[in-house]
Amino acid sequence: MLREIYYQIMGFVRTFGAFQLFFVKLVMNSPRIFVRRFGLVVQQVYNAGALSLVIIMVCGLFVGGVLGLQGHSNLSKFNAEDSVGTFAAFSLIKELGPVITALLFAGRAGTALASEIGLMKATDQLSAMEMMAINPLRRVLVPRFLGGVISMPMLVAVFTSVGLFGAHVVAVDLLAVDAGAFWQQMQSTLEIADIYEGIVKSVVFGVVASLIAVWEGYNAVPTAEGVGRATTRTVVITAIAVLILDFMITAWYLG
Amino acid sequence: MDNSSYELIEIHDLDYSRGARQIFNGLNVEIRRGEVTAIMGPSGTGKTTLLRLITKQLIPDRGVILVDGQDLSALNQKQLYKLRRRFGMLFQNGALLTDFNVFENVAFPLREHTRLPNRLIRHIVLTKLHAVGLRGAADMMPAELSGGMARRVALARAMVMDPDILIYDEPFVGLDPISMGVIVRLVRKMNDALGISSILVSHDVQEIASVADRTYLISDGKVAASGSPQELKKTSSDLVQQFMNGMADGPVPFHYSAPNYAEQLLGRDAE
Numbered sequence: 204m205l206r207e208i209y210y211q212i213m214g215f216v217r218t219f220g221a222f223q224l225f226f227v228k229l230v231m232n233s234p235r236i237f238v239r240r241f242g243l244v245v246q247q248v249y250n251a252g253a254l255s256l257v258i259i260m261v262c263g264l265f266v267g268g269v270l271g272l273q274g275h276s277n278l279s280k281f282n283a284e285d286s287v288g289t290f291a292a293f294s295l296i297k298e299l300g301p302v303i304t305a306l307l308f309a310g311r312a313g314t315a316l317a318s319e320i321g322l323m324k325a326t327d328q329l330s331a332m333e334m335m336a337i338n339p340l341r342r343v344l345v346p347r348f349l350g351g352v353i354s355m356p357m358l359v360a361v362f363t364s365v366g367l368f369g370a371h372v373v374a375v376d377l378l379a380v381d382a383g384a385f386w387q388q389m390q391s392t393l394e395i396a397d398i399y400e401g402i403v404k405s406v407v408f409g410v411v412a413s414l415i416a417v418w419e420g421y422n423a424v425p426t427a428e429g430v431g432r433a434t435t436r437t438v439v440i441t442a443i444a445v446l447i448l449d450f451m452i453t454a455w456y457l458g
Numbered sequence: 459m460d461n462s463s464y465e466l467i468e469i470h471d472l473d474y475s476r477g478a479r480q481i482f483n484g485l486n487v488e489i490r491r492g493e494v495t496a497i498m499g500p501s502g503t504g505k506t507t508l509l510r511l512i513t514k515q516l517i518p519d520r521g522v523i524l525v526d527g528q529d530l531s532a533l534n535q536k537q538l539y540k541l542r543r544r545f546g547m548l549f550q551n552g553a554l555l556t557d558f559n560v561f562e563n564v565a566f567p568l569r570e571h572t573r574l575p576n577r578l579i580r581h582i583v584l585t586k587l588h589a590v591g592l593r594g595a596a597d598m599m600p601a602e603l604s605g606g607m608a609r610r611v612a613l614a615r616a617m618v619m620d621p622d623i624l625i626y627d628e629p630f631v632g633l634d635p636i637s638m639g640v641i642v643r644l645v646r647k648m649n650d651a652l653g654i655s656s657i658l659v660s661h662d663v664q665e666i667a668s669v670a671d672r673t674y675l676i677s678d679g680k681v682a683a684s685g686s687p688q689e690l691k692k693t694s695s696d697l698v699q700q701f702m703n704g705m706a707d708g709p710v711p712f713h714y715s716a717p718n719y720a721e722q723l724l725g726r727d728a729e
């Protein structure tokens with residue numbers, strides 16, 4: 204029993220060590236790939252971004268709309284419905300934009316990355332590259348990692364903008380909040396530090412979500428079942444990691 | 459580089475295990491220049507594993523592997539990649555890159571390793587595709603190819619950097635007799651026309667007999683027999699006879715080890 208737990212813990216420590224080493228290798232190889240194989244990176248930005256763009260926009264619109272509804276219904280109790288723009292902006296920029304985008308990214312682009320890499324492994328494509336003296340880490344993994352890292356902040360920006368638009372549609376166009384007040388108060392209360400917080404989160408989540416997807420794909424058991432499991436794990440682990448990190452970053456900013 | 463006092467590939471006293479399972483136990487193999495060497499053995503004996511050890515995709519627990527006199531264990535990644543460029547490997551299922559069409563698959567190593575102008579790449583790729591009879595399939599995607607075609611494309615890709623050593627992992631499995639014949643002739647033709655050496659893993663006795671210069675039969679982690687296909691056929695060992703004549707039961711049992719059949723059917727092992 205104790206022995207079992209000991210092996211479990213040792214196994215976890217070893218995996219976590221390998222995971223960190225993998226991260227270091229990706230980062231160390233990133234600059235040269237970014238410079239020398241920029242085309243590959245652009246292609247992956249396009250893949251990760253284009254895959255997620257529609258879902259990000261649709262979700263952003265409705266999340267913004269809900270913020271408009273909830274904000275209006277609650278703030279009007281205090282006769283503060285003019286603040287609904289500020290409320291939506293704070294929620295979107297600091298929390299919902301980065302977090303929901305990261306979760307959607309994991310579900311759409313992360314799973315696609317993990318299953319693509321897992322399938323390449325299962326069908327010996329990665330071994331074939333090794334045999335052609337082409338390093339799969341550099342040729343396959345780093346461009347995909349960078350593609351995710353670069354796309355995430357852009358997707359967060361899209362989500363947040365569309366979300367603000369959604370809140371505006373609901374609050375101003377449907378619930379007759381004054382448009383001037385909606386924007387005016389938002390501009391006067393929102394500080395640059397708030398936007399930095401959102402940017403920091405989107406960068407951290409981008410690194411984490413891409414890293415987990417690439418790692419899970421690369422370490423998938425090379426069978427159909429193994430690849431399926433890797434995609435599921437990608438979503439679950441990314442969701443947990445993002446929510447924990449969100450809490451930590453928020454606490455750090457407040458404390 | 460002349461290391462002619464060494465055989466092309468020498469494997470000495472190789473041990474390798476995967477988890478608790480000992481796959482090789484004191485394996486000795488020599489692969490000679492200019493020959494087609496066949497590695498035979500029942501499925502699961504570790505033929506693919508052996509190929510991965512020879513190319514240092516896996517690392518042995520014990521023993522030495524020399525390629526042209528170079529000890530694989532002493533190579534760093536750069537030297538290993540340099541050595542690997544002398545190998546061309548045909549994987550069991552072709553391992554073509556799914557995102558690229560046939561032409562780009564064959565061009566892939568050239569694009570990654572050289573800065574040749576497009577016109578020259580085109581020329582080289584079409585020549586190699588022509589050699590495997592698939593110049594007409596250049597625009598097809600891997601998913602559109604039959605198993606035999608995919609393997610021939612993979613062969614063209616394996617040849618495109620002009621390797622000295624071509625490795626084929628079970629190139630005949632799942633092929634119709636015509637495609638099989640095509641591949642057999644290609645193996646021989648490539649070997650002799652290009653003056654290279656070939657390693658061929660297979661358990662198709664007839665095909666091996668028609669193409670290999672020298673055969674190793676591997677069983678239980680060791681070389682059970684070696685020699686030309688004719689010599690092997692004459693060997694009296696039960697194992698060799700079982701394998702060469704395709705008998706179901708013999709030293710290599712048909713049944714995976716299991717509890718007593720009658721007792722299991724009667725449910726006596728249930729408790």
Ligand SMILES: Nc1ncnc2c1ncn2[C@@H]1O[C@H](COP(=O)(O)OP(=O)(O)O)[C@@H](O)[C@H]1O
Binds near residue numbers: 476
């Ligand atoms: N990735 C792996 N993990 C664990 N065991 C493996 C793995 N790959 C192969 N094996 C085991 O190693 C043995 C040899 O496999 P392999 O070299 O593929 O055999 P062959 O090519 O001769 O059919 C088999 O028993 C197989 O179960």
Ligand SMILES: [Mg+2]
Binds near residue numbers: 505506507550627628
């Ligand atoms: Mg095999």
